[in-house]
Amino acid sequence: MNLEVKNSPFDQEQTDQLNRLLVTMDDRQKIWLSGYLAAVQSPSSHTTKDHEGEGNSTAARQVTLLYGSHTGNCEGLAEEYANQLKEKGFEARYLDMDEYKPKNLKNEQDLLILTSTHGDGDPPDNALSFYDFLFSKRAPKLDGIRYSVLALGDSSYEFFCQTGKEIDERLHELGAERIHPRVDCDLDFEEDAESWWHGVFDQLGDTQGQISQTIEKVSSVTDRPIYSKKNPFQAEVLENINLNGRGSNKETRHLELDLEGSNFTYEPGDSLGIYPKNEEALVDELIEEMDWDPDLSVIVNKDGELRALREALISHYEITSLTTPLLEKLAPLTDQEAFQQLVSSKEKMNAYIYGRDLLDVVRDYGPWKAGAEEFVSALRKIPARLYSIASSLKGNPDEVHLTIGTVRYDSNGRKRTGVCSGQCAERTEVGDHLSVFVQKNNNFKLPDDPSIPIIMIGAGTGVAPYRSFLEEREESEAQGSSWLFFGEQHFVTDFLYQVEWQQWLKEGVLTKMDVAFSRDTSEKVYVQHRLLENRKEFYQWLTSGAYVYVCGDEKHMAKDVHNTILQIIKEEGSYTEAEAEEYLKEMRKAKRYQRDVY
Template identity: 85%
Template sequence: MNLEVKNSPFDQEQAEQLNRLLLTMDDRQKIWLSGYLAAVPSHASPDAKDHQGEGKAAAARQVTLLYGSHTGNCQALAEEYSAKLKENGFEANVMDMDEYKPKNLKNEQDLLILTSTHGDGDPPDNALSLYDFLFSKRAPKLDGIRYSVLALGDSSYEFFCQTGKEIDERLAELGAERIRPRVDCDLDYEEDAESWWNGVLEKIGDTKDSVAQTVEKVTSITDRPIYSKKNPFQAEVLENINLSGRGSNKETRHLEIDLEGANLTYEPGDSLGIFPKNDEALVDELIKEMDWDPDLSVIVNKGGEVRALREALISYYDITALTIPLLEKIAALTDHEEFEQLVSSREKMNAYVYGRDLLDVVRDYGPWEAGAEEFVSALRKIPARLYSIASSLKANPDEVHLTIGTVRYDSNGRNRTGVCSGQCAERTEAGDQLSVFVQKNNNFKLPDDPSIPIIMIGAGTGVAPYRSFLEEREEREARGRSWLFFGEQHFVTDFLYQVEWQRWLKDGVLTKMDVAFSRDTSEKVYVQHRLLENKEEFYQWLTSGAYVYVCGDEKYMAKDVHNTILQIIKEEGKYTEEEAEEYLKELRKAKRYQRDVY
């Protein structure tokens, strides 16, 4: 497409170059570029020079944005806010907490912390160094420094936004001044995050343009929509294949999705987000139980958007994940004495929400006095589900592949199915569409140098990103060695992508592979056992510069693998426990130990 802009200041050659560049850029790159250009001094125009001077006066204090991010949400927000500041002449630095030098804290002026919480209230991996420094005796007094914290989390977990809460309190203890109270965001964080940001700006200074306006300007030049989490792409499903063999205890789906026309790019290690829909049968049961009018109009967001109740419950509201905040919100909507007793005890609520959904609540504690509008206003938005991408864009132009394990279980007398995995397994066929977006993950990336060896450890669907790694390395003709540890239940029914691994082994793309099928032997064997069996060679790879990747279940597999790697380092390197932990910490800081766990 030729670039055609009326009254354009560009000559024809410049216009063509600009157009070619913009077509290769994703939305974050466009936002960064716009912020960069806005901050570049212009000596050609006196008006611009005067305006620049005003901007610098307004931004007398430097703003530093630090993010601790597991899935990339905090990183994306930090980069967006940094771009907004730069557009308006402020000096803003944005940085991964792991790359930040903690001793610089005492030199900051305005400090913005954006962090998620991982696991059972732990900091994300790339926030550990700064977190440890803050709570050590080396942490300096921070008098004169202003700050604010944005915490992202999931209210279904007991330690909701714990890392953000702890950092916020610690900064205050060290003498820093809050410029805006901390905001704790649930999975549907966008509106709360925007409110926090607007409050921060009131203290830092005024802005004249928003990122939305910047994106709109870029879009008008390229004449293409920009797809993102805020504006997902409606992608057609090309293939939906059950990878699990007959008789398997699991159902693992391989989806191939068409991205043609989306102008979306991704790298191995990134994730694809899907906005799922609730099962219509479950929605109809809920409506029947509550005797609601399915055609009743309800407001679904702060912008005043209106949907029919049934459509809103299918496409907008989360009705499958119970949280303590939800129980507390709807407590006022019933006079049920037992429900009052339930919400009076956090321990009882924790026990109740496990394995139950909204239908269980309305059946257990009715009748409900509130109407549908009041009831659903307490619900949160359906959160997007993130899946590690299982393909290389170089090997599959205009496509993205996913590996999705279907969640099915029985609980409290009912059969349950995962919202998104159930939709993909039971209600999605080739030709159907899914609402998708690309989620960048800079914390799970191949080394820039393709000659560096890599060790990939994963179980079940945790093998997905390694398929993308090897497709990418095959396309790049990488010469570095690669070693895959893969675990599942049964060799015959659960060896995901077996033919592809064997082909890559034959072709030399994959150097070595060790598998663990836990249900095929009298004693259960897992990937950590294979690591120990190969501990000498594993350590040799490590000392020769190998990158180590771990993907899969955090609570069990990833925890056991982490402890096993520590044991190998301790035994093979002749280290003490503390020295082995420091060794692994340094690997993580050097991006040579990367985890994508859930």
């Protein structure tokens, strides 16, 4: 017998979802579901909303965790914290801010916000709707609601953790009560996030000791090593190839790494994190400049682990980039008046740190009165670098492929190299090992339905995830159309993965491809120009339900592409500016417009 929900208390979207689910279930599953629903509605249950506010002393408080995440860090933390709350008897849920209906804010009890900040102080894409609602006149009074905010960011940016700071202040303005102060986390966020969570959990009615017991219990379930960001896997390098031709201005490395034994799984759109090492020559120059003992033991973590100073500077501490918080921490370590004047002005610090590293600071403002232990304690941990995965696990079992552009430039009289890209290009051979982990990214995913058309837009290494997309669709024999827009400098030297794209075009895995090589023509042509040239067909793909992906540089390429898409929607759809923006906003909320930008 086929069941179908018709007259019911559900809205149309819920009704459609139920009907789609019911037709896939067998009789055994339906019986189990009916029993499950009966059980959770039983008067003995202390987690149902029916008993909230009725004086039932056993009723658990409802905790809602909302996350705004670009790379997946906040999402991972929200899931972890929600699971711990459930284990302790709380009614807890965690939601992408895009999935949450902001008008329900006034009905919350305990609200936990976990959000990153994107670019120069902007909310991540999946937090935009929530952010706009919160700062609109429609935002309700939130008297009686308790909350706390965990903000993730990068202190090398001027507007560090700006989104978290603004949401924290706005919730307070609306009448909500802070149960724990906001914590702002840098790239090495784990310890600060853990501290925030212990403080929040205390206020929710538990103790730090019980949290620790829960965590230890989970980690002791298996004797197998569990590799993660905290415990990275040592992946052997199988291939390390320069994708650019002779004479190119660029060096783009294609790396293939062996994941056998890691138990890692990944999907197209995910990233691989690499913990890099600083260049030994740079570390030696720093030690010599400061007249430090390279064998001196220094503490490298909160557990008091000791390492020789040279090893610590190579593997544990960031020395290749500066932040304003670092300069402020260093201020008490020198009597130089010029340095005190520098740190007295944010504007001066921001101008100074651009293109400089720690060696520049110690040379420019010595002598320093602090010893090595005190000096390095001011440094932050060397953060992992995230790279879009350029392979499909289905097509490459136990392997992961990366596309890494080598960063090289001259600044302030010295040649500079990106810490991780330089390591991969200059100091990594086949057979070497890199410390890696998988970073999930649910905000950049192929549609569940493989028949849905996709449009992929990227420049340079921004094409990496599209290689994984097409490998995946080839393996699954997906029938949906695909269109790739790719941009680089020169056709002859910089056409990354050219042979593979052409083979996929021949086989029909890739339906259409448009390229833009900016330095091969008198007038520079970029991917947004190719979009405009194909505006009518592009818009037809949009109206047929195509998903649009953008990957690459945020400040230039992604911004220009975004504005071009808006222009096409406005002109081809005869929309006003506001209507075109709403059209694209709805696409984003429906996961049909996804960006992985940096």
